[in-house]
Amino acid sequence: MSKTLPIICVAENGFESVNISEGHKAWAKNNGFAGQTGKLLALPASSGEIEAYLFGLGGEANRSALVLGLAAAALPAGSYRLEGDYGDPTLAALGFRLGAYGFDKYTKAKERPTLVPVDGVDADEIENLVTSAFIARDLVNTPANDLGPDAFEVWIAEFAKSHGAQSKIIRGDDLLTQNFPMIHAVGRASNQAPRLIDFSWGDPAHPKVTLVGKGVTFDTGGLNIKPGSSMALMKKDMGGAANVLGLSNAIMTAGLKIRLRVLVPVVENAIAGNAFRPGDVLPSRKGLTVEIGNTDAEGRLILADALALADEEDPDLVIDMATLTGAARVALGPELPPVYAREEGFAKKLVDHGMAVDDPLWSMPLWNGYDKLLASKIADVNHISTGGMAGSITAALFLSRFVKPQTEWMHLDIFAWAPDARPGRPYGGTDQGLRALYGALKARYGQ
Known part of the structure; x- marks a missing residue:
């Protein structure tokens, strides 16, 4: 069974406060990651496997409430959980779920990323x-x-x-x-x-x-x-x-x-x-x-x-x-x-x-x-x-x-x-x- 990977949400210009290793910070900097809207960056483990993802929320003024839909659209199939300061938990969960939509009626069905329940969210309301x-x-x-x-x-x-x-x-x-x-x-x-x-x-x-x-x-x-x-x-x-x-x-x-x-x-x-x-x-x-x-x-x-x-x-x-x-x-x-x-x-x-x-x-x-x-x-x-x-x-x-x-x-x-x-x-x-x-x-x- 595949493990659940964290998506660490980062606001633009808020990177210094993120709780990741110095090595991962250097990796992010070298890859041009600074919390830009919709930017997704895989963080490698020492084994070479993906350990987590960084996701950019962008600046407050230009941020969509459903910005996490961009993460769902870019991620491979698998189980994920949200970490970091992602704002309103209901909108974060809703945005991710809506962004994972795909219309597969006429093609081979594609597995989509899934999100574990987010604390503080009415799961039934989100599902509805x-x-x-x-x-x-x-x-x-x-x-x-x-x-x-x-x-x-x-x-x-x-x-x-x-x-x-x-x-x-x-x-x-x-x-x-x-x-x-x-x-x-x-x-x-x-x-x-x-x-x-x-x-x-x-x-x-x-x-x-x-x-x-x-x-x-x-x-x-x-x-x-x-x-x-x-x-x-x-x-x-x-x-x-x-x-x-x-x-x-x-x-x-x-x-x-x-x-x-x-x-x-x-x-x-x-x-x-x-x-x-x-x-x-x-x-x-x-x-x-x-x-x-x-x-x-x-x-x-x-x-x-x-x-x-x-x-x-x-x-x-x-x-x-x-x-x-x-x-x-x-x-x-x-x-x-x-x-x-x-x-x-x-x-x-x-x-x-x-x-x-x-x-x-x-x-x-x-x-x-x-x-x-x-x-x-x-x-x-x-x-x-x-x-x-x-x-x-x-x-x-x-x-x-x-x-x-x-x-x-x-x-x-x-x-x-x-x-x-x-x-x-x-x-x-x-x-x-x-x-x-x-x-x-x-x-x-x-x-």
């Missing part, structure tokens, strides 16, 4: 957050040939059943008879029928919290077809649903005191003779008529019908998550999703929770002055704005029309992808907003 994040990552990373609407429905139904949740699925033309016309219109061109998956969990007497996730399993752009470079990552267009499901797992595992409802409209935005077209006018569940400005802005259409349903039971809180606009990436980049909220107090708490656990969000305005950009000459509303300005804000304003003004509602326009590896987030599909929302909901409703 890690499992929930990995659910989101695995779903986003799975390509559409293995996670089309049919397969995604099966996965969600089994997931809901595993938590004792009650599920309902409306599929194909039943969407029309049950008044979900926009979900049907977006998904009808695929050879796998569109559907709405609806499951509920928890005590009906508890506050009603409803999560809505955009579940576009692949987005060609429809008749406004995307160029190949833009289509390459469109397996991730169900990243909103993936993160909602990861968040749901965290909520149900922890037993938060809410009645949770999850709505996932699942479609493939494909191209066929029956595809919806630019210039079409669609009815909606809310009763508003919607002029289609561009078929590549399909996510807000399926969300609108699902949000209208969510609002009908007067929930305490509605949250939707969606990989909705490129405009959000232009404004804030891939690491910082915008959040739009009617209740600014809760939005601030959410942002604060996110910053504390290295799951950043940024509050953006539901600026009503831009609502006029959604005007249509032939329908109640156009689903995209005229011109190219404020695209993420106008998308949020469009969604807000489908939720009663008095309902507390929040919209997260996430990317769900790490284009470059960073602490706790290897390259590829990623969780965004999950830990921030879980922390904020836990603080608001308790366990």
Whole structure:
């Protein structure tokens, strides 16, 4: 059985206080180690075997809370323990575990480094957050040939059943008879029928919290077809649903005191003779008529019908998550999703929770002055704005029309992808907003 090796954490310019031998200090100096962020250095024993590792935490001002994820990403398989001044033990353990993630579905499974329990940490809470994040990552990373609407429905139904949740699925033309016309219109061109998956969990007497996730399993752009470079990552267009499901797992595992409802409209935005077209006018569940400005802005259409349903039971809180606009990436980049909220107090708490656990969000305005950009000459509303300005804000304003003004509602326009590896987030599909929302909901409703 292999032994557990120490990872000795060292802050930048804090090397002199580290409790290692003078020989190892000289070795570190000769190898240029001075506690730089993410720098990992093996310390040899006299036998030539590795005795321990030094790991650089970097300077306080530029240090990620999940910096130990960089150690997990660089270390070989084996058992490790943390030593030195690594800061908050929960974030240190969480960062390491999240950084050890790997997606091995299509390759030979690779062993990952493991971490022995860290003193002062709630191991069950860490396990819950890690499992929930990995659910989101695995779903986003799975390509559409293995996670089309049919397969995604099966996965969600089994997931809901595993938590004792009650599920309902409306599929194909039943969407029309049950008044979900926009979900049907977006998904009808695929050879796998569109559907709405609806499951509920928890005590009906508890506050009603409803999560809505955009579940576009692949987005060609429809008749406004995307160029190949833009289509390459469109397996991730169900990243909103993936993160909602990861968040749901965290909520149900922890037993938060809410009645949770999850709505996932699942479609493939494909191209066929029956595809919806630019210039079409669609009815909606809310009763508003919607002029289609561009078929590549399909996510807000399926969300609108699902949000209208969510609002009908007067929930305490509605949250939707969606990989909705490129405009959000232009404004804030891939690491910082915008959040739009009617209740600014809760939005601030959410942002604060996110910053504390290295799951950043940024509050953006539901600026009503831009609502006029959604005007249509032939329908109640156009689903995209005229011109190219404020695209993420106008998308949020469009969604807000489908939720009663008095309902507390929040919209997260996430990317769900790490284009470059960073602490706790290897390259590829990623969780965004999950830990921030879980922390904020836990603080608001308790366990």
